[in-house]
Amino acid sequence: MRKFEGGKLVVASHNKGKIAEIADLIGPFGIEAKSAAEYNLPEPEETGTTFEQNAYTKAFAAASATGLPALSDDSGLVVDALGGAPGVYTADWAETGNGRDFDMAMRKVEHLLQQEGATTPDKRTGRFVAVLCLAWPDGHAEYFRGEVEGTLVWPPRGEKGFGYDPVFQPNGYEETFGEMPASQKHSWEAGRGDLGLSHRARAFALFARTRLGAA
Numbered sequence: 001m002r003k004f005e006g007g008k009l010v011v012a013s014h015n016k017g018k019i020a021e022i023a024d025l026i027g028p029f030g031i032e033a034k035s036a037a038e039y040n041l042p043e044p045e046e047t048g049t050t051f052e053q054n055a056y057t058k059a060f061a062a063a064s065a066t067g068l069p070a071l072s073d074d075s076g077l078v079v080d081a082l083g084g085a086p087g088v089y090t091a092d093w094a095e096t097g098n099g100r101d102f103d104m105a106m107r108k109v110e111h112l113l114q115q116e117g118a119t120t121p122d123k124r125t126g127r128f129v130a131v132l133c134l135a136w137p138d139g140h141a142e143y144f145r146g147e148v149e150g151t152l153v154w155p156p157r158g159e160k161g162f163g164y165d166p167v168f169q170p171n172g173y174e175e176t177f178g179e180m181p182a183s184q185k186h187s188w189e190a191g192r193g194d195l196g197l198s199h200r201a202r203a204f205a206l207f208a209r210t211r212l213g214a215a
């Protein structure tokens with residue numbers, strides 16, 4: 001494993017919700033986190049069929065454009081009754097041709113669940129997956145995956161978070177991600193003994209423990 005001990009890092013994402021969560025997570029580690037916006041980085045096309053492939057595309061594009069190590073996040077919602085859809089296409093399902101509409105995307109998931117007869121919680125299981133990729137300008141890359149199991153609820157609940165948060169209720173909680181305070185959804189603290197709750201927090205915890213010397 002290559003050394004990475006802080007210093008400058010580009011966060012290779014154009015999603016404000018993700019960027020805010022990653023900024024919270026990275027904050028305590030004294031890393032100078034630059035945004036893709038600061039470097040005017042274009043949004044690369046995500047043509048991969050796995051989270052890892054798309055995460056690499058985004059991190060490597062940012063690393064090679066800036067000469068700095070870059071951290072990307074490719075994530076999505078995997079619904080069991082839909083054969084794993086939307087999966088790597090989770091963002092695409094919200095695309096309207098004129099920006100993203102997550103209310104529409106959540107309705108689409110619900111419509112398909114109804115078509116499958118998935119009306120009880122046991123048939124509405126799924127997970128959020130996040131793969132963080134740390135890539136260097138020479139193409140070297142490392143991956144950190146986090147997942148959180150839960151149930152798809154309807155109607156959507158809560159105004160917090162972003163994306164599909166209002167329809168995802170993580171196992172063991174009464175609230176959806178849309179109803180939880182940010183600190184509960186995505187925080188992770190070194191030394192706490194667990195990996196946090198959200199897919200992103202869990203992937204980040206692996207990154208922090210193996211790369212940033214966190215406990």
Ligand SMILES: O=c1nc[nH]c2c1ncn2[C@H]1C[C@H](O)[C@@H](COP(=O)(O)OP(=O)(O)OP(=O)(O)O)O1
Pocket residue numbers: 012013014015018043046058073074075076077090091128161162163164165177198200
């Ligand atoms: O915690 C989450 N809470 C709710 N929804 C989420 C979450 N995490 C991912 N998602 C959904 C929405 C996002 O649009 C898609 C990922 O697509 P993905 O291509 O990885 O991200 P993106 O296009 O929004 O930003 P970018 O590629 O610039 O990092 O999955």
Ligand SMILES: [Mg+2]
Pocket residue numbers: 046091
């Ligand atoms: Mg994307």
